[in-house]
Amino acid sequence: MIPWVHLDRTEIPGGGELKLSQRGDEFSIRLAGAELMNSRLSGSEEALATLACARIAGRKKPRILIGGLGMGFTLRAALSVLGPGAEVVVAELLPAVVHWARGPMAPLFNGCLDDPRVTVEVADVADLIGAGGWDAILLDVDNGPDGLTRASNDGLYSLAGLARARRALTGGGVLAIWSQGPDRAFAERFSRAGFAVEETTAKAHRGKSGRRHVIWLGTPGDARRAAPRRQ
Secondary structure (H helix, E strand, C coil): CCCCEEEEEEECCCCCEEEEEEECCEEEEEECCEEEEECCCCHHHHHHHHHHHHHCCCCCCCEEEEECCCCCHHHHHHHHHCCCCCEEEEEECCHHHHHHHHCCCHHHHCCHHHCCCEEEEECCHHHHHCCCCEEEEEECCCCCCCCCCCHHHHHHHCHHHHHHHHHHEEEEEEEEEEECCCCHHHHHHHHHCCEEEEEEEEECCCCCCCCEEEEEEEEECCCCCCCCEEC
């Protein structure tokens, strides 16, 4: 068995520490011993992008905002289905994560950070949402609404935060949210914020059985909807 090698660590604003480790060609990012990301588990992060981009297919110059760079799976999947006129902005709060993407984890990113359609902003995605004019907003921040890393992430998933994202979308735009698991209270809150919501699951490991994660897709709709539609 190849041992894990510790590569780097970085502090999280508000407390806590992320640790990057490598074992052969496998990477892991952990917080307080709990694994947040693993390079062998990319299926649901890719589905976040492909499901959202399918909703805006046909737009010649879509503007996409991705919250969370992670290991680049959502970004790469988005680029694979978007046309040459797309603009993709990735908001990553931690400079170290961007450094890891261009350093030890560069093979995972496969040059996508140099794609002319991509801009990476070291910023809180909540600040960029307010710029508005987004055709799609994709949030893969923390572990979803029931987060682990930052209490301030709760603001993204509050009723006010969701309503703010709705106002930032263009007509027919989509807000897509990744979560480690189901959250009925959040799904209902998403609907109350003025979205028509669909909830689906995606395999963490592409093409294999095992853990499933949840993806919510919301389009501005009837705020009186009582519950999301599940697929």
